[in-house]
Amino acid sequence: MRPKRLFIILILSLVLLPVTPVLAADITVEDIAGQLMCSCDCGIVLSECECDTQEEMVTIIEQQLAQGESQQEILDYFVAQYGDQILVPPTPATTPPPKQDSNLVLWALALIGILAVGVVIYLTQKKRVGGK
Amino acid sequence: MADIGYIALLLALVASIYAAISFIFGVRGRHPALVDSARNSLLAASGLVSISVATLLYALITHDFQIEYVANYTSSDMSLPYLISALWAGNTGSLLFWAWLISIFAAVVLLQKRDIGKELVPYASAIIMVTQAFFLILLLWVANPFQELSYTVNPQLFNYVQANVDGVGLNPMLENLGMIIHPPTLLIGYVGFTVPFAFAIAALLSRRLSDEWLITIRRWTIIAWLFLGVGNILGAWWAYVELGWGGYWAWDPVENAGFMPWLVATAFLHSIMMQRRRGMLKVWNMVLIILTFTLAIFGTFLTRSGILSSVHTFSESALGPFFLAFLGVTLFGSLVLVFYRRNGLKSEAEMESLVSRESTFLLNNLLLVGAAFTIFLGTVFPLISEWVRGVKISVGPPFFNQVNGPIFLAAILLTGICALIGWRRASTKNLARNFLWPLVVALVLGIVLFILGVRQWYALVVLSVCSFVLYTIFYEWFRGARARHRMKAENYLKAFFGLVWANRPRYGGYIVHIAIILIAIGVVGSYFYSxxxxxxxxxxxxxxxxxxxxxxxxxxxxxxxxxxxxxxxxxxxxxxxxxxxxxxxxxxxxxxxxxxxxxxxxxxxxxxxxxxxxxxxxxxxxxxxxxxxxxxWIWIGGAVLLLGGLVALWPERRRPPAIETPETGGK
Structure with missing residues (x-):
């Protein structure tokens, strides 16, 4: 019973899709201030700067944290307001791999997925689908 | 005050569980009294959830900052509409709103007058009650909107409220008309799919696998589909006018989460026509509606679990694992059920020719579900990659655009081709006659645009395809109106409206196709020439x-x-x-x-x-x-989409006498 087996595999592969939650540890104002530049054009990391703008930005971070925003959300907020230059540039040694938009695996999976959808549609339109 | 809301939820949970069990035992064991009792219990649960919502609204409006949710999302200077919109501005509040929508829909399903599908209602109601119970459990023990604010619960918020004698207030980015209507519109769409899903499962459970469940849920599916579609467009509009980066769609995980169920539901709305007309694709239709529902739940899982960062995510909460478990059980359980009922879902006809309207419908399904799949893949790929190789790869808009651009173009082209090909089998002579003029129009438009200076070949192709489809739609309208004009001696305008009115689902569909073309023009123009x-x-x-x-x-x-x-x-x-x-x-x-x-x-x-x-x-x-x-044109397309949906939905003035009984009818 090949269609039967195919069907079971399909169901299993759908159910077992690997989705693992990433848990965030407790974050502090300093953690975030260390990743942002001060917006007063001083060119200093926020946690090191000593100006009024620094105070304002730290207050904003505190309030955001108070609302339970995550680190990424707060950083995104600042990026949305000031652009990427608000982020502290990564040091070369710890630079994460660059963004990869066209990934071979991704494209292959997309193609296989569409083909699989086609096969399923073809099988279900057959008259004796799953029958004996 | 908060206690009233919480206790109402607790009682609603008891009522929902009781209703679910009694519906099943009542209908299985043929105890009408038990079914009646289940009905009352369901209605009571709706009332109780409504009381709970009213309690939270009251707390929001009266600035009861003792409640964490109220302190977090409102402040005393907010106007009434925004105070009300705070109900869905936060995680727990929107979860309560979700549960409330389920309870209202459950009551409507129960109270609707229907000639067909009566026997399915107890089963479907039981399924809806189980879903409702799941959300109530979350509200009671995982994400309680009535949580009182204290130092131990949230010290920073507590200090803020102590210091300012005020709440934090709504995020100012959410202060926009779009934000008042976008979330509830989207949520009505998401929650609406619970009803067709419940009837599909009801059909499987009760082995009433004729078309009656499809007839019963047609209108519900279109409503949910329409709300989800309009909700997505409103979201795009809000992003455009409020977020201030110049664009409207960024393939953000949560945008994708709203788009995927819409695509699969679109496929479903098309492929049920195949089942109604030709008795084909019965298993496929079941799979599609199950996928639509699980994708809707998946959307809210993405938003609330914090596994992917996005402009939409609520603060991270403990909800993720619960949603994941619910998703797994729903998907696995429903597909197993489909598998066990496969003999009742055999196809009555097979495709006879590759060149037939059937095959365009199959292809349409392939494209829409394929698009949904690639969007799903792109959305979860960072997680898969991190899980498999430990490297988090970000998938940006280029991937989504490159994959989906051609898919959507082909899907639009199909809407035109479909109308030109007959059911079952088309003859070459017919084809040549039908295709000649649309092709000429498309070609001429392409040449004119080229002469006018449009040099982007992709834009040229898209606009030509759009004109091809528009021509086929307008010609179809013209032909129908002409036939009516000749037969009934009406003038063309009257004949046209008469035609639309007499066949609302079909012409509503055509109007939606026009909307999609308007949106496509807007998307392509702004993408290539911005x-x-x-x-x-x-x-x-x-x-x-x-x-x-x-x-x-x-x-x-x-x-x-x-x-x-x-x-x-x-x-x-x-x-x-x-x-x-x-x-x-x-x-x-x-x-x-x-x-x-x-x-x-x-x-x-x-x-x-x-x-x-x-x-x-x-x-x-x-x-x-x-x-x-x-x-x-995108926003105008959104309005036209709404119009088309409403035309398709508009109720019949008078129900036809029930010739089709559930036993004989539906084919």
Whole structure:
């Protein structure tokens, strides 16, 4: 019973899709201030700067944290307001791999997925689908 | 006060569980009294959830900052509409709103008068009650909207409220008309799919696998589909006018989460026509509606679990694992059920020819579900990659655009081809006759556009395809109207409206196709021909972009209790003529980062879009100015989509006498 087996595999592969939650540890104002530049054009990391703008930005971070925003959300907020230059540039040694938009695996999976959808549609339109 | 809401939820949970069990045992064991009792219990649960919602609304409106949710999302200077919208602005509140929608829909399903599908209602109601119970459990023990604020619960928020004697207030980015209507519209769409899903499972459980479940849920599916579609477009519009980055769609995980179920539901709405007409694709239809429902739940899982970062995510909460478990059980359980009932879902016909309307429907399904799959893949790929290789790869808009651009183009082309090919088998002679003029129109338009200077080949292809489809639709309308004009001697206008009115589902569908074409034109035009300039101007200086001259007049600031607003004024001249002023703003809210209010001058041809970026103490002010061609057509397309959906939904004036009994009918 090949269609039967195919069907079971399909169901299993759908159910077992690997989705693992990433848990965030407790974050502090300093953690975030260390990743942002001060917006007063001083060119200093926020946690090191000593100006009024620094105070304002730290207050904003505190309030955001108070609302339970995550680190990424707060950083995104600042990026949305000031652009990427608000982020502290990564040091070369710890630079994460660059963004990869066209990934071979991704494209292959997309193609296989569409083909699989086609096969399923073809099988279900057959008259004796799953029958004996 | 908070206790009332909480206790109401607790009682609603008891009532939902009781209703689910009694419905099943009542209908299985043929105890009408038990079914009646289940019905009452379901209605009681609706009432109780409504009381709970009313309690939270009361707390929001009366500024009861003792409640964490109220302190977190409102402040005393907010106006009434925004206070009400705070109900769905936060995680727990929107979860309560979700549960409330389920309970209302459950009551409507129960109270609807119906000739067909009566026997399915107890089963479907039981399924809806199980879903409702799941959400109530979350509200009671995982994400309680009535949580009282204390130092131990949230010390920072507690201190804030103590210090300011006020709540934090709504995120100012959410202060927009779109934000009042976008979330509930989307949520009605998501929750609405519970009903067709429940009837599908009901059909499987009760082995009543004829078309009666499809007839019962047609209108529900269109309502959910329409709300989800309009909700997505409203979200895009909100992003465009409020987020201030010049675009409207970024393939953000949560945007994708709203788009995927819509695509699969679109496939479902098309493929059920195949089942109704030809008795085909029965298993496939079951799979599609199951996928639609699980994708809707998956959307809310993405938003609330914090596994992917996005502009939409609520603060991370413990909800993720619960949703994941619910998703797994739902998907696995339903598909196993389909598998066990496969003999009742055999196809009555097979495709006879590759060149037939059937095959265009199959292809349409492949494209829509394929698009949904690639979007799903792109959305979860960062997680898969991190899980398998430990490297988090981000999938950006280029992937989504490159994959989906051709898929959607093909899908649009199919809407035109479909109308030109007959059911079952088309003859070559027919085909040549039907295709000749649409092709000529498309070709001529392509050449004209080329001569006019359109050189992007992709834009040329898309616009030609759109004209091809538009021609087929209008010709179909014209032919129908002409036939009526001849037969009934009505004038063309009357004949046309008579035609639409007599066949609302079909013509509603055509109107939706036109909407999709309008949206496609807007998307392609703004994607390929948008331009932007960043400038720094002193007051009195000017800049030009595409025939517009913008003169910076100066900046003023104003202050209210919660914010300081800076407003820049620019005079806009077009070809030497003053056409108006644009006033982009930036404001600083006491509890939130600065918010940019863009200024837009919108016409059918193009939008002039100005963002106030920043300024220094001597008055040099930075602006980002964009020209977005034909973007307004997307919003017009949204309105047309709504119109088409409403036409398709419009109820029959009088139900036909029940010739089709559930036993014999439905084929």
């Amino acid at each position: 331009m932007e300039k960043e400038v720094i101007l002193m007051p009195g200086e000017e800049m030009t972009i595409e025939g517009y001259t913008l003169t910076y007049e100066g900046m003023v600031s104003s202050q209210t209790e919660s914010r300081i607003t800076y407003t820049a004024t620019l005079s806009v001249h077009n070809k030497g003529k003053l056409i108006g002023q644009l006033v982009p703003e930036k404001y600083f809210h006491r509890a939130y980062p600065a918010v940019t209010e863009v200024a837009i001058r919108s016409t059918l041809v193009e939008d002039l879009y100005v963002i106030l970026v920043g300024w220094d103490e001597v008055g040099a002010t930075a602006f980002k100015v964009l020209i977005n061609p034909v973007i307004k």
